[in-house]
Amino acid sequence: MDVYIRDRHASVTLPEKSYPCVVLERDNWNDYAYYTLFKAQLRLAPGFGLGSVKNLGDVKIMKPNQAEGVDNRPFQKLGSGDRIPTRLLRDVCSLGSGSDYYDKLMQVEMDLAQALLSTLRDCSYLPAVRQRFQSDQCFKISLLRDSEARVLLDTAGARFGGGSTLISSFSAAIKLEGASAAHEFAFDFESLDGVPRRMHSIVGLNGVGKTQVMARLAILLSRFSKQAIKEKRSALQSDDSISPVPSIYSVVAVSFSAFDEFERPTQLQGEEFQYSYCGLQHPQGRLKTKDDLLKEIRAVLVRDMTQDKRDLLKRVLQNLVRVDDLESFVEEPENNKKMYQRLSAGQRLAINCIIHIISRIRPRTLILFDEPELHLHPQLLTGLLQALNEVLEHQDSFSIVATHSPLVIQQLPKECVHVIRRDRMTPMVVKPTFQTFGESVSEITRFVFASPDTDRDYRAVLERMLDDDGGDVEAVRQRFGGQLSLNADMYLESLRTAKDA
Template identity: 80%
Template sequence: MDIFIRNRRVSVSLPDATYPCLVLQRDGWNDFAYYTLFQAQLRLASGFGPDNVKELGDVRIMKLDQGEGIENRPFQGLESGDRIEPNLLRDVCSLGGPKYYEALLEVGVSLAQGVLSTLRDSSFLPAVRERFQSSQCFKISLLRDSEARVLLDTAGAQFGGGSSLVSSFSAAIRLDGASAAHEFSFDFDSLQGVPRRMHSIVGLNGVGKTQVMARLAILLSRFSKQAIKENRSALQSGDSISPVPSIYSVVAVSFSAFDEFEQPTQLQGEKFQYSYCGLQRPRGRLKSKSDLLNEMRAILADDLPQEKRELLKRVLRNLVRVDDLDAFVDKPESNAKMYERLSAGQRLAVNCIFHIISRIRPRSLILFDEPELHLHPQLLTGLLQALNEVLADQDSFSIVATHSPLVIQQLPKECVHVIRRDRMTPMVVKPTFQTFGESVSEITRFVFASPDGDRDYRTILERMFNEAGGDTEFVRSRFDGQLSLNADMYLQSLLAAKNLQR
């Protein structure tokens, strides 16, 4: 199929033998200095009647490794009316808007396939997507908004093409003062039936977990107040993500009074498909107990779809015990005492589940910073179970930053990312053993090991063992003969080591 280029307000005459053909009109719009926008017109026959011309609408077209600036726009060297030679199309990639694909459906699948193939549509041709998806121009311009990310995954399938959803990606995040970036690889696809929808970031205080979570929120939602102020993309920074995963919305959750998540306005949240649930108010004040209750009531009063109400009832069984769960969800104003009887921890846990369910959509990412704060262990595991049920129901994912070995105990080792730092050199490592179901003591020893040495029960046992001259029975008697299995095994290892030295 032939393609012709034209400038705005300039008509072009075409040879009769070229029909059907495409005419691309240049547009002066840019996406943060990347010029990719064109208006596409399908010419079916000579003349300008509705049967001869089909307006396809906006389509973004980029060159391989395209840089910023209008001088780098595709086909920039051609004059208005010129035919685009096939060799200029070999290294381009395109992605349209919603109206573009709707218009192509109206002209018939066969003709639409010709258009998509000629313009090397990234939603229709998997090999093209694979080749271009790590380019900055592709990520910043072609995938500027969440709607484009959905179209990349879904539009091509309407015409017999398309590729698999992207559920794995890498992120490089360089914190202030660090000599290198933290490098993460997240893969949310199940492995031999083992679910991997939830990942965790763990480590000692001061290694940067909270900052990493805040940066991930920016990379995946594109919402950054500083970027908006500077009129740039949130991806135009020292951090990077590749490829752009099939994630269409982000929910940031924190129980900390010191989290670093950005807080959008309602309009910003709708534009970026990003929401915040936490204790902080926009101006720094903390929410009260009544604020949390009012937020829950507001969510239930805001026409929450019936299917989400049923999901909410199912998962709340992990968090609260009330006589009438239907009334708890369906009639909050008539059952105020049930809400008042919730403990402080329950109010936090229930509030965050209410918020997540109200905002989640398929292919969402929940970024949860330190869920263990203010929760006793049983409520924490109940919250994790509730979150896992929501993720499975909504085909969504979560990254949890935590200090709790109870969280790690619920996850396979592939989903655990341990942050360590040697002075200012950051490291991200994986456990060397299977964390799922492992003892809390072993998880704590590996994940939260300090470079200054362990300061746990083993240090105390070793001191007592040495003071007793290696008499293990004497040490056991100090604990009334009730040492745990882990402690007793460590005591035996001290004795075995001493015997080998003889």
């Protein structure tokens, strides 16, 4: 299929033998200095009658390693009315700028639509094109500028018999201030042999950068950054990077810390970027009160909850907290004040959290949860994690949890645990050397949180006691009334064995 280029509002005369063909009109709109936008017109026959011309609308087209600036726009050196050489078309990537583009293509004969998609090298239709371009900065910033574009990339081509691939693994490199190198993460949410990987965890000692990493991940995956908006640039135009862009269409940030660093969008910004924040920080700068949290629950249940989501909420809440009348609590929020007041502070936070997540989640959402263990006792924490896992499974979504709790890590396979360490100013991200799923809390704590310079846990106490008692293990046991825990007793035995060897 021949393709012709023209300047904006210019008319072109086409050779008789060209039909059907495509005419691309240059558009001077740019995405943060990347010029990729064209208006596509399918010419079916000479003339401009209803059956002769099909205006398809906006399509974005880029070339490999395209740099910023209008001079780097594809086909820029061609004159208005020129036919685009086949060799140039073989080296581009395109994606419709909205669903209308593909809807209009569906109105023409299928073989003609397929020919057009192939000629323009549509990356939603041709997986090999997507594979080639998906790590290109222009591709990520311009072609995938908004959430709708990321959905179209995964779904539009399948309407025409093309390949459809969901990306559930990606790498992220995050350079924190003062660090000599970037934190480098590899997240893979694809289940393996039935082992769940929908939830990953970032763990480490205080001061290694977990909270900052979570805030940066929220920016990279939602594209929402107040600083970037102020500077009129893309949030991806920074020292941080993500590759390839995963099939994640919305982001929910959750934190009950008074010191989290997540961006807080306005309602309009949240809708534009498909990003929402749930936490203790009030928009007016203070911490939310108990009444604030109750009002949020009521507002969400009344305004933002479909019946399907209400049913999901009731299913997960019954395993999370005890409420006298769960049906009334969910379906009649104006009457739930007394029930809410009888809940503990931790239960209120857990309920607020799960209600907000369910109200905002849709397929392929990423939940970024910073320190869920705050204010929650261990049983409530594991209940919240189970509820979150059920919601993720129901909505084909994912979560990254930053935590200090070995109970969180205990629920995850080692492939999903990312341990941040720091050697002076050099950051490292490592995986556990043992299977964390179901492992003892003490073993997890020893690997993740123990510091070789300041290791003053129960083992150091046992070593000192054994020294004081002249190596008499039984004397140490008697100090605890003969009731040492299994882990402590095994360690004591290991000290005797080492001494006798």
